[in-house]
Amino acid sequence: MSKNAAQWTATPKFPASHFVDSRIYTDEAIFNEEKEKLFKPAWVIACHESELPAPYDYRLATHPAGVPLIIIRGEDARVRAFYNICPHRGNTILYDPSGNAKRMTCIFHQWSFDSRGNCVEISRAEQGYQDRFKKEDAAMREVRCEVAFGGFVWVNITDDAPALRDFVGGAMDILEPFMQQPMEVFHFHKALVRTNFKLWHDTNSEFYHDFLHYFNRITGMMQPGYYERKYTPFPNGHATVGSMQIQYDKYEGSKERAVGWPGMARGGWYMVDLFPGMTYNLRTSVLRIDTSVPLSPNEVLIEFRGLGLKSDTAEERAQRVFDHNMIWGPFGRNLHEDLLGVTGQGRAMRKGTDSRYVIQGREEASTIHDEVGMRHYYAEWSKRMGRAAYDPVRAAA
Amino acid sequence: MKSEQRQAIEELVYRSCLALDARDFKTFLDLCDESFRYSITTHSPEIRRDMVWLDHDRKGMETLFTNLPRHNSDHSPLTRHVTVYTVDSSEKEASVVSALQVFRTQLDGGATELFAVGRLHDTIKLPAVKLAKRVVKLETRLLGYGYHIPF
Numbered sequence: 001m002s003k004n005a006a007q008w009t010a011t012p013k014f015p016a017s018h019f020v021d022s023r024i025y026t027d028e029a030i031f032n033e034e035k036e037k038l039f040k041p042a043w044v045i046a047c048h049e050s051e052l053p054a055p056y057d058y059r060l061a062t063h064p065a066g067v068p069l070i071i072i073r074g075e076d077a078r079v080r081a082f083y084n085i086c087p088h089r090g091n092t093i094l095y096d097p098s099g100n101a102k103r104m105t106c107i108f109h110q111w112s113f114d115s116r117g118n119c120v121e122i123s124r125a126e127q128g129y130q131d132r133f134k135k136e137d138a139a140m141r142e143v144r145c146e147v148a149f150g151g152f153v154w155v156n157i158t159d160d161a162p163a164l165r166d167f168v169g170g171a172m173d174i175l176e177p178f179m180q181q182p183m184e185v186f187h188f189h190k191a192l193v194r195t196n197f198k199l200w201h202d203t204n205s206e207f208y209h210d211f212l213h214y215f216n217r218i219t220g221m222m223q224p225g226y227y228e229r230k231y232t233p234f235p236n237g238h239a240t241v242g243s244m245q246i247q248y249d250k251y252e253g254s255k256e257r258a259v260g261w262p263g264m265a266r267g268g269w270y271m272v273d274l275f276p277g278m279t280y281n282l283r284t285s286v287l288r289i290d291t292s293v294p295l296s297p298n299e300v301l302i303e304f305r306g307l308g309l310k311s312d313t314a315e316e317r318a319q320r321v322f323d324h325n326m327i328w329g330p331f332g333r334n335l336h337e338d339l340l341g342v343t344g345q346g347r348a349m350r351k352g353t354d355s356r357y358v359i360q361g362r363e364e365a366s367t368i369h370d371e372v373g374m375r376h377y378y379a380e381w382s383k384r385m386g387r388a389a390y391d392p393v394r395a396a397a
Numbered sequence: 398m399k400s401e402q403r404q405a406i407e408e409l410v411y412r413s414c415l416a417l418d419a420r421d422f423k424t425f426l427d428l429c430d431e432s433f434r435y436s437i438t439t440h441s442p443e444i445r446r447d448m449v450w451l452d453h454d455r456k457g458m459e460t461l462f463t464n465l466p467r468h469n470s471d472h473s474p475l476t477r478h479v480t481v482y483t484v485d486s487s488e489k490e491a492s493v494v495s496a497l498q499v500f501r502t503q504l505d506g507g508a509t510e511l512f513a514v515g516r517l518h519d520t521i522k523l524p525a526v527k528l529a530k531r532v533v534k535l536e537t538r539l540l541g542y543g544y545h546i547p548f
Contacts (some may be wrong), residue, residue, distance in 0.1 A: 051444050059443070088411060095445045188444045189538055201526050214467045255462035330543040331451045337469045339542030 009356050011069050018361040018371075019379055020389040022349045023197035025358075029108060029225075030385070030392060037384050038276040039065040041161045043168070045278055046071050049151040049307065050184040052079060056102045056115055060084060062293045062301075063157055064277065064317060065175060066198075069105065069143065070094055071153050074115040081155045081258040082117050082143035104140075117142045121289040150179035150280070150287070158217050171238035174270055175280055183287065186321060187306030189330055195341055195346030197277050197294040198381075200302055203338055204271070204290060205373035206238060208362060213332045214340055218251045220244065220269075229368040237275030237380030239373045243268045254326060256261050258283040259319045262309070276379055286324045298346050304328070304335070357390075398486050406525045407481045408493050410519060413528060414477040414547035422462035429455060435547060439515075439535040450535070451512040451547060461547075468543040476500045476509075477548065478518065486523065497533065499548050513537035513548065530538065 024030055046061040046069060058072040068084040070093065086106040088092050093106045093113070103120065105112040112121035117140035125135070130189040149172050154164050161167070167282050193200070203209060207229070210216040220226050225244035232240045245267040248254045260266055261284065272280040278293070281288040287307040294300050299355040305357045306322040306328065325336040349355040378389040385392070409428060416425035426433075433455040440447050453461060478498040485492045494516060501512040514537050520530035533548050 098445055105537070184445050186446065187448055188441045188446075189448075189450075189540075191543070192541055193538055214469075252464060253457060322452065325449070325451055325477060329450045330538075330540050331545065331547060332543075333464070333468055333545070336471070336543040336545055340469060340471060343542050 008213065008354070012357050012359055012361070014359060015392045016362040016388065017379065019096075019357045021354040024381075024389055025199060025345075025349050025391050026297050026351050026355075027392070028297055030387070031196075032295065033316075033385060034276070034294070035065045037386075038381070039063070039294075040275050041156075042276055043146075043154045043156045043161070043164045045152045046145075046155045046288065047120065047153050048183070048185045048289075048307065049147050049153060050307075050310065051183075052097065052153075053338070054100065056100045057098070057187055058094060058101050058104070059098045059153075060096075061155075063155065064291075064293050064351065065142075065157060067157055068092065069155060070140075070181070071145070071155070072101070072104070075155045079145060079153055079154070080116065080149055081143045082113075083141040083143070086111060087140065088122075089121075093129075093140075095333040111138065113140050116255065118360070132165055132287055148183055150175070151183055152289070160242040160247050167236060168274065169235050170237065171234040171236075171240060171272055171274060172280075174232075174240045174242070175272055175282060176281055178261055178270070179287075182306045182310040184310045185305050185307050185336055186298050186317060187304070187329070189304050191302045191330075191339055192301060193300055193301060193343055194298055195200045195291045195342040196297055196320065196349070197300040199342045199345045199349075200290070200292060200300060201273065201277045201279070201354050202374050203342055204281070206360075206369075206371050207241070207275045208337075208369045208371065209341065210368075211332050212337050215251050215254075215327055216383060219248055219254070223247055224335075227364075227367055227369070231366045231368075231370060231373050231376075233372065237248055237377050239273050239376050241273075241368070241373070243270050248284070257284040257319075257323055259323070261285060261287075273377070276375060283327075285320050286328070287327055288324070398484065399490075402486070402523070402526075403484055405519055406484055406486070406493060409521060409526050409528060410479060410481055410493060410495055410517065413531075414479050417501065417546065417548075418475060418477055418540055426459065426462075427454070428528050429458075430457060430522045430525070430529040432522075432529050433458070433527075433531075434529075435531050435533075436537060437533045437547060439538055441538065458547075465545050468545060471542065473501050473504055475512065475544070475548075476502065482516075488523065491521045492531065493517070493521060495519070497548065501544075512544075513540060534537070 047059045051059045052073040061069045068085045091108040103112045110123045113247045119138035230242045246323040269283045277292040279290040289301045289305040306324040360371040360374040362371040437451040480496045483494045499513040502509045515535035518532040522529045
């Protein structure tokens with residue numbers, strides 16, 4: 001039987017931990033608060049070290065809280081991160097998304113900085129500033145930066161936030177054995193999607209939506225071990241998903257993955273979802289990394305990276321690229337479906353649609369169709385936001 | 398090159414786009430040689446690498462076209478606008494470079510947006526005038542939720 005207005009807006013018949021109010025995906029005030037309370041204190045992935053192979057190589061990144069960053073490898077091989085904001089007139093210092101810059105020079109007035117963020121040149125300094133302001137006063141703003149967990153460059157813009165290892169805790173333990181060899185990014189693309197950033201992370205945090213994917217219905221879901229894959233929650237809102245053995249040849253045009261991944265059983269698949277919006281997805285021959293830059297309550301820029309091993313032969317790399325593209329490329333079978341799915345959520349939940357609740361109520365002993373991954377995320381979200389995800393407006397009053 | 402041959406080559410490129418616009422994959426493959434290979438490539442200034450986003454031989458394309466109806470896809474139609482820029486030919490094949498613009502039209506309301514720009518680098522077998530190789534070199538890399546059907 002269909003529902004009337006009162007029934008539609010009634011609280012779902014689940015514990016409060018098993019549903020969220022859809023206003024957490026649409027409310028502007030909540031969105032702005034998320035940047036302050038979730039993203040600013042968090043460690044986030046800015047890029048991978050293979051994107052900066054040589055001294056003075058740099059890469060621009062946008063921090064999810066909105067801060068433009070420069071990630072640069074110094075002459076000492078150390079990777080550092082700085083605001084991409086000139087301390088003089090607030091201009092952008094570097095414009096191209098990557099490059100090599102022994103000196104980072106602002107085009108506006110030619111103030112110049114070295115790879116450690118020191119100001120090394122102020123045009124006509126003495127004439128204008130006499131002895132009131134010197135190069136030493138004009139350094140770049142450096143942010144905390146570490147290369148870790150598979151060679152990724154992690155940054156944190158809050159100086160007194162907990163250490164990266166404390167933030168991640170044991171969540172990466174499941175992947176550490178498979179990230180002992182140097183890796184290399186071979187794929188990068190962005191997708192601008194009209195949905196809330198959490199809806200993308202939700203999709204990465206539940207496998208019940210495998211029904212969306214013909215590829216997965218034919219491969220993993222039909223095979224032994226699928227319903228034994230388990231979620232494991234970790235402190236700080238992170239969660240992992242254990243492996244199974246995918247038989248890829250069940251999908252026409254696909255085949256058993258010939259390359260594999262060192263240390264991982266053939267056809268293996270592990271996932272790590274990191275709060276507040278990053279995912280490691282190691283699937284047989286390719287590591288995929290998702291990172292998000294939330295732009296508005298209903299708009300997110302997602303960055304996708306595909307990685308292989310630095311030691312790959314040309315044939316091995318070509319196979320990894322093929323495997324990646326089959327499901328995860330911009331023309332791949334699954335990514336398009338996932339992005340369509342969350343775009344549809346964004347459309348149905350935008351302000352004024354009378355969308356009310358999102359149910360996360362499946363309990364299957366933490367196995368693959370259990371929605372414990374999302375519930376665990378929103379427990380952390382509620383704690384950090386000081387708002388209950390099931391009733392975010394009243395809780396804030 | 399005789400003007401008739403040039404015209405036949407250009408018409409092949411245009412017909413291939415019309416067939417894909419119509420999702421008439423059989424007609425598209427009929428325009429292709431048995432040795433046909435299709436790829437979509439682009440360059441990422443972010444990671445400073447050339448990338449391959451799709452790469453199939455003829456059999457792979459056939460399988461792709463067979464599988465696509467089983468998937469959930471965006472059903473907005475694409476319109477490919479192509480202009481043949483250059484045709485360099487020998488006795489056995491022609492190399493053709495064309496400008497490509499892809500427009501997407503929303504099913505609801507019919508708004509059309511520019512979806513992607515790039516170039517087609519086609520190799521055409523002569524005298525049969527069959528498409529032996531197509532490399533789509535995309536400039537556009539931000540494709541929103543993407544698309545299942547090749548450009």
